[in-house]
Amino acid sequence: MTAEQERVYLASQWQLMWWKFRKHRLAVISAVLIFVIYAMAAFAEFLAPYHYSTRNTDFIRAPGQQVRLFHEGAFIGPFVYPFKLHLNMENLKREYAEDRERPEKLRFFCRGDGYSFWGLVPGNLHLVCPPEGGTFFWLGSDRLGRDMLSRILYGGRISLSIGLIGVSISFVLGVIIGGIAGYYGGRVDLVVQRIIEIVQSLPHIPLWLALASIMPPSWSPVVVYFGITVILGLMDWTGLARSVRSKLLSLREEDYVVAAQLMGARPRRIIALHLVPGFMSHLIASATITIPRTILGETALSFLGLGLRPPITSWGVMLNEAQNINVVALYPWLLYPVIPVIVIILAFNFLGDGLRDAADPYR
Amino acid sequence: AGLGLPRALRAAPEQPPVQPSSAQAPAAQTPAAIDSPFFADRVAAGALPPVGDRIPDVPRVIDMASLGRKAGRHRGNIRLLMGDQRDLRMMTLYGYTRLVVYDDKLELVPDVLESFNVDEGRIFTLRLRPGHCWSDGSPLTSEDFRYWWEDVANNKRLSPGGPPQALFSAGEPPVFEIVSETEVRYSWKAPNPIFLPALAAAQPTYIFMPSQYLRQFHERHALKQELAAKIKENRVRDWGALHERNSRMYRPENPKLPTLEPWRNTTPLPAEQFVFERNAYFHRIDENGRQLPYADEVTMTIGTSALIPAKAAAGEADLQVRYIRFDNYTFLKEASKRMNFEVKLWKRAEGAYFALLPNLNAIDPVWRDLNRDVRYRRAISVAISRTDVNKVIFFGLARESGNTALPESPLYDPALASLWIQHDPGLANQLLDEIGLTKRDDDGVRLLPDGRRLEFTIETAGENTEETDILDLLKQNFLDVGIKIYPRSSQRDVFRRRIVAGQTIMSAWAGMDNALVTPEMEPDALAPTSTAQFQWPRWGQFIETNGREGERPSLPEANELVRLYNEWRMSVTTAQRREIWQKMLRINAEQLFTIGVINSTLQPIVVSRDLNNVPDHGLYSFEPGAFLGRYMPDTFWFRRKKDGEG
Amino acid sequence: MIPTLLVTSALIFTVINLPEGDYFETLAAEMQAQGEKADMSRIEFLKKEYGFDRPPVERYAWWVAGLLHGDMGYSFEYQRPVREIVGDRLLLTMIVSFATILFTWIVAFPIGIYSATHQYSWGDYGLTFLGLIGLAVPHFLLALVFMYFANLWFGLSIGGLVDPQYLNQPISWAKLRSVLEHLWIPVIIIGAGGTAGMIRALRANLLDELQKQYYTTARAKGLPPGKALRKYPLRMSLNFFISDIGDILPSIVSGAEVVAIVLSLQTTGPLLIRALQSQDMYLAGSFLMFLSFLTVIGVLISDIALAILDPRIRLQGAATK
Amino acid sequence: MDILRVSDLRIGFTVHGLARDVVKGVGLRVPAGKTVALVGESGSGKSVISQAIMGLLPRAGSVTGGEILFRDPLAPDAVIDIAALPREGPGIRALRGGRIGMIFQEPMSSLSPVHTIGNQIEEALLLHRPMPKAQARELIEAMLKRVGFKNPHRASGLYPFELSGGLRQRAMLAMALICQPALLIADEPTTALDVTIQAQVLDLMRDLQTEMGMAILLITHDLGVVANMADEVVVIFHGEIMERGQVEDIFRRPRHPYLKALLKASPHFDMQEGERLVALREARARPPAAAKPAPAPAADAAPLLRVRNLHKTYVTGSRGFFGKGSLSVVKAVNDVGFDIRRGECLGLVGESGCGKTTVSKIVMRAVTADSGEVIFDDGHRRTDVLALEGEALRAFRPRVQMIFQDPVSSLSPRMTVKSILREPLVIHERGEAPGQAERVKALMQDVGLDTRFLNRYPHSFSGGQRQRIGIARALALDPDLIICDEPVSALDVSVQAQILNLLKDLQAERGLTFLFISHNLAVVNYMADRIAVMANGRIVELAPRHTLFTRPVHPYTKALLRSVPFADLDRKLDFKLAAPGGASDDSGWGSAFKHGADDRELTHLALGGGHYVLARPNADVKELVS
Numbered sequence A: 001m002t003a004e005q006e007r008v009y010l011a012s013q014w015q016l017m018w019w020k021f022r023k024h025r026l027a028v029i030s031a032v033l034i035f036v037i038y039a040m041a042a043f044a045e046f047l048a049p050y051h052y053s054t055r056n057t058d059f060i061r062a063p064g065q066q067v068r069l070f071h072e073g074a075f076i077g078p079f080v081y082p083f084k085l086h087l088n089m090e091n092l093k094r095e096y097a098e099d100r101e102r103p104e105k106l107r108f109f110c111r112g113d114g115y116s117f118w119g120l121v122p123g124n125l126h127l128v129c130p131p132e133g134g135t136f137f138w139l140g141s142d143r144l145g146r147d148m149l150s151r152i153l154y155g156g157r158i159s160l161s162i163g164l165i166g167v168s169i170s171f172v173l174g175v176i177i178g179g180i181a182g183y184y185g186g187r188v189d190l191v192v193q194r195i196i197e198i199v200q201s202l203p204h205i206p207l208w209l210a211l212a213s214i215m216p217p218s219w220s221p222v223v224v225y226f227g228i229t230v231i232l233g234l235m236d237w238t239g240l241a242r243s244v245r246s247k248l249l250s251l252r253e254e255d256y257v258v259a260a261q262l263m264g265a266r267p268r269r270i271i272a273l274h275l276v277p278g279f280m281s282h283l284i285a286s287a288t289i290t291i292p293r294t295i296l297g298e299t300a301l302s303f304l305g306l307g308l309r310p311p312i313t314s315w316g317v318m319l320n321e322a323q324n325i326n327v328v329a330l331y332p333w334l335l336y337p338v339i340p341v342i343v344i345i346l347a348f349n350f351l352g353d354g355l356r357d358a359a360d361p362y363r
Numbered sequence B: 001a002g003l004g005l006p007r008a009l010r011a012a013p014e015q016p017p018v019q020p021s022s023a024q025a026p027a028a029q030t031p032a033a034i035d036s037p038f039f040a041d042r043v044a045a046g047a048l049p050p051v052g053d054r055i056p057d058v059p060r061v062i063d064m065a066s067l068g069r070k071a072g073r074h075r076g077n078i079r080l081l082m083g084d085q086r087d088l089r090m091m092t093l094y095g096y097t098r099l100v101v102y103d104d105k106l107e108l109v110p111d112v113l114e115s116f117n118v119d120e121g122r123i124f125t126l127r128l129r130p131g132h133c134w135s136d137g138s139p140l141t142s143e144d145f146r147y148w149w150e151d152v153a154n155n156k157r158l159s160p161g162g163p164p165q166a167l168f169s170a171g172e173p174p175v176f177e178i179v180s181e182t183e184v185r186y187s188w189k190a191p192n193p194i195f196l197p198a199l200a201a202a203q204p205t206y207i208f209m210p211s212q213y214l215r216q217f218h219e220r221h222a223l224k225q226e227l228a229a230k231i232k233e234n235r236v237r238d239w240g241a242l243h244e245r246n247s248r249m250y251r252p253e254n255p256k257l258p259t260l261e262p263w264r265n266t267t268p269l270p271a272e273q274f275v276f277e278r279n280a281y282f283h284r285i286d287e288n289g290r291q292l293p294y295a296d297e298v299t300m301t302i303g304t305s306a307l308i309p310a311k312a313a314a315g316e317a318d319l320q321v322r323y324i325r326f327d328n329y330t331f332l333k334e335a336s337k338r339m340n341f342e343v344k345l346w347k348r349a350e351g352a353y354f355a356l357l358p359n360l361n362a363i364d365p366v367w368r369d370l371n372r373d374v375r376y377r378r379a380i381s382v383a384i385s386r387t388d389v390n391k392v393i394f395f396g397l398a399r400e401s402g403n404t405a406l407p408e409s410p411l412y413d414p415a416l417a418s419l420w421i422q423h424d425p426g427l428a429n430q431l432l433d434e435i436g437l438t439k440r441d442d443d444g445v446r447l448l449p450d451g452r453r454l455e456f457t458i459e460t461a462g463e464n465t466e467e468t469d470i471l472d473l474l475k476q477n478f479l480d481v482g483i484k485i486y487p488r489s490s491q492r493d494v495f496r497r498r499i500v501a502g503q504t505i506m507s508a509w510a511g512m513d514n515a516l517v518t519p520e521m522e523p524d525a526l527a528p529t530s531t532a533q534f535q536w537p538r539w540g541q542f543i544e545t546n547g548r549e550g551e552r553p554s555l556p557e558a559n560e561l562v563r564l565y566n567e568w569r570m571s572v573t574t575a576q577r578r579e580i581w582q583k584m585l586r587i588n589a590e591q592l593f594t595i596g597v598i599n600s601t602l603q604p605i606v607v608s609r610d611l612n613n614v615p616d617h618g619l620y621s622f623e624p625g626a627f628l629g630r631y632m633p634d635t636f637w638f639r640r641k642k643d644g645e646g
Numbered sequence C: 001m002i003p004t005l006l007v008t009s010a011l012i013f014t015v016i017n018l019p020e021g022d023y024f025e026t027l028a029a030e031m032q033a034q035g036e037k038a039d040m041s042r043i044e045f046l047k048k049e050y051g052f053d054r055p056p057v058e059r060y061a062w063w064v065a066g067l068l069h070g071d072m073g074y075s076f077e078y079q080r081p082v083r084e085i086v087g088d089r090l091l092l093t094m095i096v097s098f099a100t101i102l103f104t105w106i107v108a109f110p111i112g113i114y115s116a117t118h119q120y121s122w123g124d125y126g127l128t129f130l131g132l133i134g135l136a137v138p139h140f141l142l143a144l145v146f147m148y149f150a151n152l153w154f155g156l157s158i159g160g161l162v163d164p165q166y167l168n169q170p171i172s173w174a175k176l177r178s179v180l181e182h183l184w185i186p187v188i189i190i191g192a193g194g195t196a197g198m199i200r201a202l203r204a205n206l207l208d209e210l211q212k213q214y215y216t217t218a219r220a221k222g223l224p225p226g227k228a229l230r231k232y233p234l235r236m237s238l239n240f241f242i243s244d245i246g247d248i249l250p251s252i253v254s255g256a257e258v259v260a261i262v263l264s265l266q267t268t269g270p271l272l273i274r275a276l277q278s279q280d281m282y283l284a285g286s287f288l289m290f291l292s293f294l295t296v297i298g299v300l301i302s303d304i305a306l307a308i309l310d311p312r313i314r315l316q317g318a319a320t321k
Numbered sequence D: 001m002d003i004l005r006v007s008d009l010r011i012g013f014t015v016h017g018l019a020r021d022v023v024k025g026v027g028l029r030v031p032a033g034k035t036v037a038l039v040g041e042s043g044s045g046k047s048v049i050s051q052a053i054m055g056l057l058p059r060a061g062s063v064t065g066g067e068i069l070f071r072d073p074l075a076p077d078a079v080i081d082i083a084a085l086p087r088e089g090p091g092i093r094a095l096r097g098g099r100i101g102m103i104f105q106e107p108m109s110s111l112s113p114v115h116t117i118g119n120q121i122e123e124a125l126l127l128h129r130p131m132p133k134a135q136a137r138e139l140i141e142a143m144l145k146r147v148g149f150k151n152p153h154r155a156s157g158l159y160p161f162e163l164s165g166g167l168r169q170r171a172m173l174a175m176a177l178i179c180q181p182a183l184l185i186a187d188e189p190t191t192a193l194d195v196t197i198q199a200q201v202l203d204l205m206r207d208l209q210t211e212m213g214m215a216i217l218l219i220t221h222d223l224g225v226v227a228n229m230a231d232e233v234v235v236i237f238h239g240e241i242m243e244r245g246q247v248e249d250i251f252r253r254p255r256h257p258y259l260k261a262l263l264k265a266s267p268h269f270d271m272q273e274g275e276r277l278v279a280l281r282e283a284r285a286r287p288p289a290a291a292k293p294a295p296a297p298a299a300d301a302a303p304l305l306r307v308r309n310l311h312k313t314y315v316t317g318s319r320g321f322f323g324k325g326s327l328s329v330v331k332a333v334n335d336v337g338f339d340i341r342r343g344e345c346l347g348l349v350g351e352s353g354c355g356k357t358t359v360s361k362i363v364m365r366a367v368t369a370d371s372g373e374v375i376f377d378d379g380h381r382r383t384d385v386l387a388l389e390g391e392a393l394r395a396f397r398p399r400v401q402m403i404f405q406d407p408v409s410s411l412s413p414r415m416t417v418k419s420i421l422r423e424p425l426v427i428h429e430r431g432e433a434p435g436q437a438e439r440v441k442a443l444m445q446d447v448g449l450d451t452r453f454l455n456r457y458p459h460s461f462s463g464g465q466r467q468r469i470g471i472a473r474a475l476a477l478d479p480d481l482i483i484c485d486e487p488v489s490a491l492d493v494s495v496q497a498q499i500l501n502l503l504k505d506l507q508a509e510r511g512l513t514f515l516f517i518s519h520n521l522a523v524v525n526y527m528a529d530r531i532a533v534m535a536n537g538r539i540v541e542l543a544p545r546h547t548l549f550t551r552p553v554h555p556y557t558k559a560l561l562r563s564v565p566f567a568d569l570d571r572k573l574d575f576k577l578a579a580p581g582g583a584s585d586d587s588g589w590g591s592a593f594k595h596g597a598d599d600r601e602l603t604h605l606a607l608g609g610g611h612y613v614l615a616r617p618n619a620d621v622k623e624l625v626s
Ligand SMILES: Nc1ncnc2c1ncn2[C@@H]1O[C@H](COP(=O)(O)OP(=O)(O)OP(=O)(O)O)[C@@H](O)[C@H]1O
Pocket: D013, D014, D015, D022, D041, D042, D043, D044, D045, D046, D047, D048, D049, D058, D059, D060, D061, D105, D459, D460, D461, D462, D463, D464, D465, D490, D491, D492
């Protein structure tokens, strides 16, 4: 027996899955990407050239400034050309032109806008800062002259955390409740079904509206939003519960379930170890498609006057601000937050694929 | 120029009745009426009398030339976009047909009325135009006034609260007399200066109703059985509800309800598109005798308000102001290069487009006392960099001003407009220090006497992003003087409720709704008179309910305002009223009960290039003038035929 | 079923009444925002007229009693019985929803099957990517972009479901044609997210089922893979899909509310939201009840369908236990 | 002419990235109209070869060399190399089902659970032989009848889970035979069938063979079947052919040691009391995992398990959803009662579908009985098993364990063998993690499986290997009573011997008690102390082993014994002896064993010496015995 074989034969089931997962290149890349994006959100203060609320009222709705390396053919390191603002009073538009004469060098590891890292540690060190006296709007600026890049970085923090809490809640609930109904069947199922019906027919929108009106206004928007996501999570499990239930209803007739019962396994164990894994693919798939929904869920909420509000920043808020014909027609760079959303969603999905395959015994 | 006082109000008792003013040619020269081809079929078929028989004997002649407009021709369909069914009432505003109206010089002139007389400020004689008909052809007579006064306003079922406020003077209703078939008189014991403005208001007090039509729904006039059948058919509770439902003149929901407006609704609720057709009996004609309106139809398409700029840019509207905001201008302007419309910029006529309203009735005693300290309010005001706001949001095109009368108003006082509006953080700091808010915490935020930080939420009703943006700008200004604010928007009614309950410390809202004030207009916005005044809701409630609810105003200045207001209500001459107005404006400007930030902001208006007579510059406000109403959309006409029209 | 509906009705009533105030207050607030004056005495009058002076329990009883008689109540805002208002929009809503569902299915099924059978092919990746983009871009944004360019390039009218000239006409062939011409934008927009979700779910489920021995058996009979797949694994993997039917029915009627608002579709969704925002409570409440009724029916149907689909579910209890 | 010629076939599998050759250069041929038996140790690659012939290798496997040449007798000139055909192309599809029929080894899980068997058979038929539906229906019912369904019409409307293991296997058979293929690959086609049905089925295959010149590749462990059916025999061991030849040569002149061992390892009826089977390898002798105080209870002590008056009916039939359709009631278990004494092994034999599994599941509390009583008495406490609930039931569980008839579906597909075997230990918190791992290894060795397989998922095992995993799992908890439902049906005789010896050892060591269900009478004979014979849901005869085999009384028992195929070329079985519709068809029974006109219930008559038979109460005992 070779060492390699030895290793395989002694490995635990988790190790085996991990090895399988590692072979799925796209999934690994996705996992890394997700990690990087989370890390970026975590270190937004340091990575962002500006504070998310720093306004520069002289550069409102400026398009992105390109980072360049060569000025008049000569390499001078990363720099930007400053913008010249021209107020077009005819159609009331701010027009920006690059001033090709004066390259302004970007600064790195520099002191810039002050921040308090994670609300705890004050600091002002940034990875990149705008040139001395100049501006650096790599992805453009918004209607108050805030840097899009910085806002996207900060925005990821909320989008990638609070939103996912809702998913997790609804997931856990869906699997548990659906699992119980599906496993026990009969009367338990009947009761659960009725509960599902009720919850399902409780319309979400009025509930949101109602919640919005009863949330104490003294709560900070983040807390309110958090509350809403939690409640949404508490409402949103029914679909999953129903699919779990129906799948389990047929799975529980399998002999291996009977076998587990005869061994004296508790229902919890049977559901978790025997039944749910048989349903893993679906769970993973629906988790990965729920994530974008929650990241974007805010936009729907904000539409109804709920959800996060400025000055709190999240991708949803930014997209919400961009939902406006003016932006689509005139300031398309305000739509950039779509990109991280797409990237993170793709990454989660491919990661999901990898996980699925890793757990798939047949591969 | 020509901001003369409305003549009617200068009138001594003996003076002749007020006749149509400058815009109208003398009645004697009434030209022969010209009908729109729109009705040619119906007239030919005998379904409609010829136009000569349809207009009043003395129509109101609009002299386009003297208004600086061109006489036009009959044709076309003005397409409007609206966001909500309730916007139906926009047609009542755009039509702006009232017994008396404000003309282009803000003078009150008769419109539906042929003339009116005011004696001693308390006896009002109104004369109708003989031969004037409702849109269904039934005559408009003093019976319609009687019907309203006796069968509606004083009917317990229809008006459980009695006649509207404008018909009370010193708490007393008028004596109503029918002088003749075309003449009625209302007389009070005391002067009633709000009577005529109420009739001319954008949302007028209607003192007449199409009695011929409405009788069928009235308990006193209809046959019991028929009424019962109708109640059943309409699934309403009783005749009162039925009458109420069918008699809404302000919101033309009922196509059958006769109207006097230039266009009448032909589409019942609910609908996505309402088609208004010209009123065959409309009483205005142009100098050539063409019966107005020029446009045969108006269609109002209901859609999502957020899409209206986009739709307007796609050329789907011929005349669009509503739901178009300043920040849509660039987009529309660019689109106008491709499309057949132009974008004009009018001015909005609020006292302040954006104002901060410290709640003098906040329940938290510390905050309340602070809000009531004029030094604090002044500090807030001078802490604000209005130039910044103007530059960032309005391209520097708006006016930095306090919440007071606009330059276009006869009561404008530049000194008041610029009082306490300079950006002076030093002064602000000094004022705050004077109050004793000298202690600061590590963040540089001042501390209240009880040790809390001087930080509070400024609430908005979330009407638009501009509000939040402005607040975002102000945030830094305030931080510079040691005040920390948190903008927060909530739903409109929640917002309102919280303010009235005193839970809100400061709110952001518009300033005076009407800043194009004349002495004849009621100065109610300047004194505590209503719960809806977010700077002193409870005081307003107190006055509004005659002391039954709310709190008695406790600031001397507020009490002075109340006193002045009451004085105005009893005033007889314009001179008196002007003086009162000026005093009230001054007190408001000095006391800064409302802290105006910016006014005269611009309002884009999308106008089809084919549509003539739409002024290039205008003042856009609900009151006075009913948005477009004062500019008489019935005089707008299409230069050429539109595609797809027969 | 009846008890469920009763509980739901109570909950709905509570939820709608949770926000403070009522229709009349909202009305007043809105008028004020407009610069208009609300006549408070008139509002008091209206309140009384509609029984808002009585305790909520009584109003609830009233409402439920009405519902039981098929009387859905009265809309304050439209001043008409709820049934008429909703009825008017129902047809259009159902057209949109059906089209969306059809679109979703027609697109999702072949793609899902393709992705499962051609796992990790370029086609799989490409389609996954496309689908996910549909999922990742918020509906309104998609709608706006679509509309803007549809107008810019094809001159289609922005928003709306029919050409304006058909707006108030009764349904006719011409109108229907116009509806069909406009349908694709909302259908794609509303369908985008759902389609992506379905593709992923179908693919995942199919991948599992394709490993089962019975599929091998089917192939051993000589069935072509496509046919074998449709008859066996596909049917088994439909389980998740069938159990979602409960949601489909009400969504057919309510339409995708938020998108519909953005696109100004004359469907019931915007009506509902509007009613909720203005607290037009009988309109909102009765319509919601209608939806929950459909949910209950939907759940029932999905249970029946599940049982038909999988005899093990149908025969459970009787069979083994 | 050879219909099938396999030469130098190599098949490899990749598990966890490690490649492994499973079939190493196998060559064999199947002549037209002949039966070739493929025998060999469990896990030696038999099924894999058959899958390769069908072009249905699992994902992880692939043909790495060699060729599989198929020559269709209808088109004798064209020779197709199946190994070279594209996997799902039309070429291979035309062969599958139509020209090559296949019976999978695990009939229980090879059928779609959501389609009726009629539907599944019809599909195969119409695919290759298009015909009107009605006609197809008739053909199918005829075929179902021929494979031993008593009521073919009803049967075609049943779902697989409503069928017993044997019935499912018969449905599979019907499906494979219905198209009358040129080559039938039968992978253990009769493991779940009782001998009478087995005879009937084998007879059917023979008939078809003579009718149509069908060639059969028969994969089986049962040397008796081989002896009776095969023309040629191929012996395979660890993926390599050991020996190949005419059946005569193989049986009479075995040369390869493996083959010799095989022949020796099979249990037979002439074994002496206490004689041990000779396994190829013995399970490692091992100390009992938990030393038990085993004070052998007195013989007259209460039995360990006492079963009385069990009844269970199933309602089945082609039901419409709203209760329409033809409902029928199956009395799966009808007044069954027996005792099992501590340390005893009670054999339970009987026709397939007669309710054996149901009885055992009732005892296990996996199925609820309609009525009856099950008392478990370990000498310390009497437990009313059917009344147990909740925690008490859970605590009772480990005392009785079961080996499932269907090894595929009783193993969680998503757990590795390691997790499966550890699971009972974890549930009942037996020991710490390292101890559990040791125990798992020991169990694997006991059942003759390589511990290197611990990390594989169940689907990657051969039928016999899976069955052994099931056995290992049942042993894990050291139960008092094990219900073995066909525990060795998928095992070749050598491994079977190993397992049987292990069970016997355990019984001796720890006084383990068995309820042993099997169709293989030789095995039962070897294992059981007493044997109960079931037919039609009732126990028809119960006697000590010796008595039963020497002096059977009930006609069904007699028929059963008559139908046993012997691994002896001189004692060939006359397949026609088995009554059509199975020997349980009571029309052939003597009147004493049937319901008579007098409507009196049949009762168990004691014949003395613990010998009972089900007969009319007034039947004359002497008459019966003679
Ligand atoms: N899908 C698979 N993945 C990996 N290994 C497999 C797979 N299927 C079978 N094997 C391995 O191939 C070998 C041969 O298996 P096969 O099923 O052919 O055995 P068999 O001869 O049919 O045995 P049995 O008589 O027990 O059924 C076994 O060792 C088994 O573990």
